[in-house]
Amino acid sequence: MVTALAQRHWGDLDNLRRVITFLRLHRDQDGALPGRWTRSLQPMDSRGFGGFDFLFSELVLMLYAETRDDQILRANYATVRRSFDALAAAAHDNGLVPGIGMYPDLPQKMGRRETSYVAIDNAAWYALCRNMEKMARMLEDEPTARRAYALAEKVEAHFLPMFWDEEKGFIRDSFSPAEGGRVDSYPLFSLLFLESAFGR
DSSP: OHHHHHHGGGTOHHHHHHHHHHHHHSOOTTSOOOSEEOTTOOEESOOOSSHHHHHHHHHHHHHHHHHOOHHHHHHHHHHHHHHHHHHHHHOOTTSOOBSSOSSSSOGGGGTOOTTOEEHHHHHHHHHHHHHHHHHHHHTTOHHHHHHHHHHHHHHHHHHHHHHEETTTTEEOSEEETTTTEEEOOOOGGGGGGGGSTTTO
């Protein structure tokens, strides 16, 4: 998906459209995007809803921005909305979503738990909220737009106080509220949100 985001720079909109269609149609049983597929296109390594859904929403909005074709939004809106709804239901009162994280492959070795707040995922969640708000407004779904905006504001208020390390000048990987500990690792992949203007 990150590669597909770059295809716009070379004008390869046909392949971008094919990627979006593939991602909409080839999901796991719960509707989540898997980490990969078998050769027969069966989903593998699914971790539920999360950062992949942000990337999908970013692809949809990018293709729409390049083509101004409303049908792109309409064809993909229910898929983005389903992901948003699932994550919104999992969000805590502070707006953040707990989980082991979408990346890397062995998150437990980094000290993460299923109850952790992970920087890469929650920054992606923020950007998904903003993308959901934008899409909902364009399609005149005001209740969803307001809900997405309210959640984005909560994440915005809590993200930096939780993850920012003033001494290092960078984002910590994660925080485990149950154990009360921060994982003092500073991976570059936490910056996935920079794929989005809203994330920046």
